[in-house]
Amino acid sequence: MSSDIILQVSGLKVSRGGTPVLDIPELSIRNGEFLSIIGPNGTGKSTLLLSLAGLMKRQGGTIIFHGKTVDNGAELLAFRRRLAMVFQEPLLFDSTVYDNVAAGLKIRRIKRTGIRSVIEENLALFGISHLSSRSARKISGGEAQRASLARAFATDPELIFLDEPFASLDPPTKESIIEDLGRAMHARHTTAVMATHDRMDALRLSRRIAVMGGGRIVQIGTPSEVMHQPVDETVAVFVGIETLLAGEVRGSSGGVLEVGVNHQSIYATGDFSPGERVTCFIRPESVMVFPPGHAADSSARNVFPGVVTKIQPIGLLFRVQIDCGFPITAHVTQMAMDDLHIEAGIRIIAVFKATAVHVIRAPNR
Amino acid sequence: MELIIDGIKKAILLLVTFDREVLGITWLSLKVSGLATFISLFIGISLGTGVALTRFPGRRLVVSIINTGMGVPPVVVGLLVTIFLWRNGPFGMLELLYTPTAIVIAQAVIATPIVAGFSLASIQKLPEALRLQILALGATRLQMIWMLIKEAKLPLLAAAMAGFGGVISEVGASIMVGGNIMGYTRVLTTATVMETGRGNFDVAIALGVILLMVTFCINAVLTWIQQRERPR
Numbered sequence: 001m002s003s004d005i006i007l008q009v010s011g012l013k014v015s016r017g018g019t020p021v022l023d024i025p026e027l028s029i030r031n032g033e034f035l036s037i038i039g040p041n042g043t044g045k046s047t048l049l050l051s052l053a054g055l056m057k058r059q060g061g062t063i064i065f066h067g068k069t070v071d072n073g074a075e076l077l078a079f080r081r082r083l084a085m086v087f088q089e090p091l092l093f094d095s096t097v098y099d100n101v102a103a104g105l106k107i108r109r110i111k112r113t114g115i116r117s118v119i120e121e122n123l124a125l126f127g128i129s130h131l132s133s134r135s136a137r138k139i140s141g142g143e144a145q146r147a148s149l150a151r152a153f154a155t156d157p158e159l160i161f162l163d164e165p166f167a168s169l170d171p172p173t174k175e176s177i178i179e180d181l182g183r184a185m186h187a188r189h190t191t192a193v194m195a196t197h198d199r200m201d202a203l204r205l206s207r208r209i210a211v212m213g214g215g216r217i218v219q220i221g222t223p224s225e226v227m228h229q230p231v232d233e234t235v236a237v238f239v240g241i242e243t244l245l246a247g248e249v250r251g252s253s254g255g256v257l258e259v260g261v262n263h264q265s266i267y268a269t270g271d272f273s274p275g276e277r278v279t280c281f282i283r284p285e286s287v288m289v290f291p292p293g294h295a296a297d298s299s300a301r302n303v304f305p306g307v308v309t310k311i312q313p314i315g316l317l318f319r320v321q322i323d324c325g326f327p328i329t330a331h332v333t334q335m336a337m338d339d340l341h342i343e344a345g346i347r348i349i350a351v352f353k354a355t356a357v358h359v360i361r362a363p364n365r
Numbered sequence: 366m367e368l369i370i371d372g373i374k375k376a377i378l379l380l381v382t383f384d385r386e387v388l389g390i391t392w393l394s395l396k397v398s399g400l401a402t403f404i405s406l407f408i409g410i411s412l413g414t415g416v417a418l419t420r421f422p423g424r425r426l427v428v429s430i431i432n433t434g435m436g437v438p439p440v441v442v443g444l445l446v447t448i449f450l451w452r453n454g455p456f457g458m459l460e461l462l463y464t465p466t467a468i469v470i471a472q473a474v475i476a477t478p479i480v481a482g483f484s485l486a487s488i489q490k491l492p493e494a495l496r497l498q499i500l501a502l503g504a505t506r507l508q509m510i511w512m513l514i515k516e517a518k519l520p521l522l523a524a525a526m527a528g529f530g531g532v533i534s535e536v537g538a539s540i541m542v543g544g545n546i547m548g549y550t551r552v553l554t555t556a557t558v559m560e561t562g563r564g565n566f567d568v569a570i571a572l573g574v575i576l577l578m579v580t581f582c583i584n585a586v587l588t589w590i591q592q593r594e595r596p597r
Contacts, residue, residue, distance in 0.1 A: 055497050077505060085501035087494050094516055103512075104502040155503065 006031045006159060006191050007052065012061030014051055022047045022215045029193060034185065036202035037195045039212035040238060045195035049161045052193065053085055081108060084152035088164040090144035092136035097128060097147050100136050104155035122150040125184050142173035153184055162194035166201055178204060199239055211235045228283065229358050236281045242329040243282040246362060249274050256354055262326045267301035268357035277362035286356035287330035289320065290349045291340050301354040308344050322350050372570020379571050391575060394552040397465055398533040401472030405528050409477045410521065413484025414510055431485060434478025443541030446471040450542065463544035471538035476528035483524030487517040522591040526584050533580055
């Protein structure tokens with residue numbers, strides 16, 4: 001085991017009512033990293049976190065912490081006392097914020113006189129010193145989650161598990177808590193594993209991202225790898241790729257592929273042989289749109305005239321679906337929408353680079 | 366109406382003159398029911414918490430038995446305890462029948478399912494994730510249970526009130542296992558029954574008023590604690 005690995009699990013299996021819900025052949029958490037587990041609801045993210053923390057009965061597998069196997073009994077308790085967990089709900093006790101932050105220290109029977117400075121430091125770390133004497137039932141949801149994080153950090157854990165910690169928060173509160181959490185993680189050099197269904201949260205905080213599906217880790221890698229090079233269609237859809245095109249490699253030269261899609265040729269990069277069936281993934285942010293006759297200056301290999309078929313607002317952007325002989329989706333700003341007078345039925349040119357197309361071998365159906 | 370007014374006057378008189386017999390009966394009632402409630406809190410909270418936190422075959426049956434026990438008639442408990450403590454019964458050699466201890470036992474048997482039922486409901490109502498959160502904070506299983514009980518302290522105070530209210534006001538079991546012996550096992554309820562039987566309505570009403578006052582005072586104190594603890 002590499003010395004920078006803090007936690008390693010192998011052969012982890014969890015069943016519920018006889019049905020397998022988790023099957024993780026191998027997973028390692030590196031010291032100081034922030035690993036996010038993403039995936040749709042019900043894919044086993046929380047179950048994985050609880051299993052890693054030794055809080056869930058497992059049907060098989062070993063957990064190795066700092067090179068030592070964690071068994072039941074005293075070892076498990078000692079292991080739990082070196083980690084912390086924050087849930088979606090703050091789960092604060094019916095007492096003051098101060099007492100809540102002190103809870104983990106009191107459990108460890110650390111003398112009252114020794115804990116005051118630790119609690120004050122952690123209250124300050126999450127900006128809730130002024131709430132110290134307030135009842136935990138009388139603070140807002142964001143303040144409660146800050147108290148929950150302060151409680152987790154107060155025990156100075158080596159490893160912290162975060163189970164959808166921002167899911168119940170409004171966007172501004174979430175932003176500021178993410179910022180404080182990032183700062184706290186950096187200051188304490190804490191290792192973290194976070195389960196989330198929000199890929200943007202994962203992108204902001206993570207050094208590695210694991211994508212789960214059906215109780216398994218389907219892909220694990222850097223945020224860039226997962227977002228731009230998904231291993232299959234399920235991951236692609238979850239990480240926000242909206243254009244998935246089935247095709248066949250027509251030619252390959254100097255690492256550039258020509259992929260035939262609906263009688264059109266899409267240029268991509270990759271290592272495939274002519275005749276192979278493939279699927280092309282294109283992120284909507286990688287697709288630029290131009291009015292007819294204005295795309296000539298672009299160096300991009302893929303330039304396709306088409307017709308706008310559908311426009312949907314998505315927050316500050318618009319999802320524009322274009323029929324270029326194959327369907328393609330672009331995300332367009334309000335300014336571009338106004339400048340190009342984009343509306344359903346108009347002609348437009350979709351442009352994207354060959355490097356923006358991720359190609360995988362088509363699954364056998 | 367005159368009877369009731371006379372009864373209230375008599376009650377006031379008995380109280381302000383510190384009638385030794387009435388004070389003795391009141392003190393014994395408080396002592397017996399208080400001890401029975403204390404025992405039932407210990408057993409009932411442990412039992413209710415244990416059932417709330419574990420899953421085992423037949424759990425639903427156990428929950429049904431506890432819920433049924435919450436409404437069991439005191440005379441049935443009195444009968445059972447009498448049989449067990451009877452001279453030839455399984456615990457006859459202890460010679461507890463017609464003693465204050467026998468009343469404590471019977472009342473504890475009455476109050477335990479009440480406390481257990483309230484405890485079961487209040488612990489079960491806490492979010493399941495809270496147990497995981499406590500364990501994740503490094504708690505042992507015992508620490509986790511203690512912290513859950515502390516979290517459920519408001520409904521558990523209600524359990525204490527219901528348990529005490531159930532036993533201080535019952536008469537069937539106390540008269541059966543205590544025998545209503547003057548100066549030894551006579552409590553407020555058994556004395557009230559006896560005085561009513563004798564036609565001494567004024568004394569019976571006086572004892573009833575004292576019983577109500579005692580119950581009110583105890584519950585007022587518990588309610589004050591409960592509402593003071595209430596965070597919202």
